[in-house]
Amino acid sequence: LGAIGRRVENQLAAFTDVGLLKRAPESPPTEPAVAPSDERPRRVAPHDYTQPLEQRARSYLDINCAHCHRLGGVGGRTQFQMIESLPLARTGLINGTPLVPLLGPDARVVAPGAPERSELLHRLLLKEGGRMPLIGGEKTDDEGVDLIRRWIASMVP
Numbered sequence: 001l002g003a004i005g006r007r008v009e010n011q012l013a014a015f016t017d018v019g020l021l022k023r024a025p026e027s028p029p030t031e032p033a034v035a036p037s038d039e040r041p042r043r044v045a046p047h048d049y050t051q052p053l054e055q056r057a058r059s060y061l062d063i064n065c066a067h068c069h070r071l072g073g074v075g076g077r078t079q080f081q082m083i084e085s086l087p088l089a090r091t092g093l094i095n096g097t098p099l100v101p102l103l104g105p106d107a108r109v110v111a112p113g114a115p116e117r118s119e120l121l122h123r124l125l126l127k128e129g130g131r132m133p134l135i136g137g138e139k140t141d142d143e144g145v146d147l148i149r150r151w152i153a154s155m156v157p
Helices: 011-017 052-065 121-125 142-154
Strands: 002-004 005-007
Touching: 005 011, 052 142, 121 142
Parallel strands: none
Antiparallel strands: 002 005
């Protein structure tokens, strides 16, 4: 949804109405089926401590990582997705095997309860050579790293 003048409406519908699109797309062809928009989780500010830890962590990953780490994402050579609207069980993050396991053969994308075995956290901490996010990150986001570490540690193995 977006503001158009003083109206708030679906932007694709509005663009179709004014002739910018021939018709609104039904859904992106590379994305899996997701819940209707009114049933999807809403992103929250990752450092809004009034929100649940998992929702803050998933919002952080969606904002910072999902543009690549999704089906058909640019540069995302992964078998997992970080799209917040997908149920966590369908993302491939939990106990997923990294394509390039920098932490060794026992590494998992996210190893519940074990941040030290979680490739996701390790990639956020790297200074070079596999660092994530790949673009725009010369400085480690310490608050983001702490959020992801606490989220992984909170999971039941």
